[in-house]
Amino acid sequence: MVLEAFESPTLLDSRRLVVKIGSALLVDGETRQIRRDWLDALADDVAACRKRGQEVVIVTSGAVACGREHLGLVGRALKLEEKQAAAATGQIRLAHAYQETLARHDVTVAQVLVTLEDTEERRRHLNARSTIDTLLKLGAVPVINENDTVATAEIRFGDNDRLAARVAQMISADTLILLSDIDGLYTADPRKDPAATHIPTVRELTPAIVDMAGEPPPGYSSGGMVTKIAAARVALAAGCRMVIAKGKRMNPLAALEKRPEDGGALCTWFLPSAEPSSARKAWIAGHMNTAGVLTVDEGALRALNHGASLLPAGVTAVYGEFDRGDVVVVRAPDGREVARGLTAYAAEDARRIAGRKSHEIEDVLGYRGRDEIVHRDDLVVR
Numbered sequence: 001m002v003l004e005a006f007e008s009p010t011l012l013d014s015r016r017l018v019v020k021i022g023s024a025l026l027v028d029g030e031t032r033q034i035r036r037d038w039l040d041a042l043a044d045d046v047a048a049c050r051k052r053g054q055e056v057v058i059v060t061s062g063a064v065a066c067g068r069e070h071l072g073l074v075g076r077a078l079k080l081e082e083k084q085a086a087a088a089t090g091q092i093r094l095a096h097a098y099q100e101t102l103a104r105h106d107v108t109v110a111q112v113l114v115t116l117e118d119t120e121e122r123r124r125h126l127n128a129r130s131t132i133d134t135l136l137k138l139g140a141v142p143v144i145n146e147n148d149t150v151a152t153a154e155i156r157f158g159d160n161d162r163l164a165a166r167v168a169q170m171i172s173a174d175t176l177i178l179l180s181d182i183d184g185l186y187t188a189d190p191r192k193d194p195a196a197t198h199i200p201t202v203r204e205l206t207p208a209i210v211d212m213a214g215e216p217p218p219g220y221s222s223g224g225m226v227t228k229i230a231a232a233r234v235a236l237a238a239g240c241r242m243v244i245a246k247g248k249r250m251n252p253l254a255a256l257e258k259r260p261e262d263g264g265a266l267c268t269w270f271l272p273s274a275e276p277s278s279a280r281k282a283w284i285a286g287h288m289n290t291a292g293v294l295t296v297d298e299g300a301l302r303a304l305n306h307g308a309s310l311l312p313a314g315v316t317a318v319y320g321e322f323d324r325g326d327v328v329v330v331r332a333p334d335g336r337e338v339a340r341g342l343t344a345y346a347a348e349d350a351r352r353i354a355g356r357k358s359h360e361i362e363d364v365l366g367y368r369g370r371d372e373i374v375h376r377d378d379l380v381v382r
Helices: 036-051 063-071 080-103 116-120 122-137 160-170 207-212 224-237 276-285 298-305 347-353 358-365
Strands: 016-021 055-060 109-114 141-146 175-180 241-246 267-270 292-296 315-319 327-331 337-342 379-381
Touching: 016 036, 016 160, 036 055, 036 080, 055 080, 055 122, 055 160, 063 080, 080 109, 080 141, 109 122, 116 122, 116 160, 122 141, 122 160, 141 160, 160 175, 160 224, 175 224, 207 224, 224 241, 224 267, 276 337, 276 379, 292 298, 298 337, 298 379, 315 347, 347 358
Parallel strands: 016 055, 016 175, 055 141, 109 141, 175 241, 292 327
Antiparallel strands: 241 267, 292 315, 327 337, 337 379
8 A cells, every 4th residue: 555755756757747736836825916936936847847858738726816806806705607707817817927937948838728528528538638749749838727717517627636637647647746735645634633644655545545635624625635535546547646745845846856765855656556558558458348340451450560550541441330539449351350449530431531541531531630540559459
């Protein structure tokens, strides 16, 4: 369940990381202004990560906190429509702040607003993942927030811990960082129990670990250790490790580059049993309800066995009715199952482009989709 501190990883081991930033870190509670010095220090950390070749996605709170004062919505709880109005104003200010601070490092910022439905409904999930992947390939830093201007109470995450975990799952990130007001998980609430012990590393979310999060306070709606444990459950299932670290210090990411015993920040790492890619591919390989079949020629079969994607030119037949994102079986000319994967095209479109070159897709379908019917990242060869 729990490992020794020296076995914990560091930020330097990451390739693609998601950083969640809460409102209390980003916005000063008294002045209700963005803490620019802290944000600049965080941007310096992000730039250092990118210089090492790491991809960074930011999931940020703070839109409502940034916008409510400018609309005169202070000193009281907000109605849903007032919160949405504050978010609409605050999102602009928040995006501009990230744009300004990362521009000091010649880094492009892209704002992405999502809802709970965007991560759960298959087509929206695929579209969001594709957009974020493309932004990262183009060298941008996606800054993501829940789309509070349109989401109602029934379709909201309600907290950005779980949103960040869903984003990490969606884009196959290997590291999720939750910057918090506490430096990790304790055996009890250290603010109430002086005997509470810090836990440096967790490998499994046992009932004992879950109980350590405690109960949400009355009126609970977001944040707290309860949502962080819920986020850990999502992240670990996706093969993504997660760390809870104290965020109010300057350069909070740089503090995670070393282990605590080597001068790094005290934190709690939650470690999965599989890497993101292997966890994702294990899910694909074990999918019981496949939706269709793609038969391929010998040339495509050889390419698949050498790690290539499945291109339309190598597909000789399409069977079944399926949608984009469904799991399909890939069969050799003799009928043997040779692979499974997530199709980038619905059955009707797949039939129309089967046997065609990738550059012909737009002429055949009237739009430019992916060059591959099944990308190698979404393919498990047996």
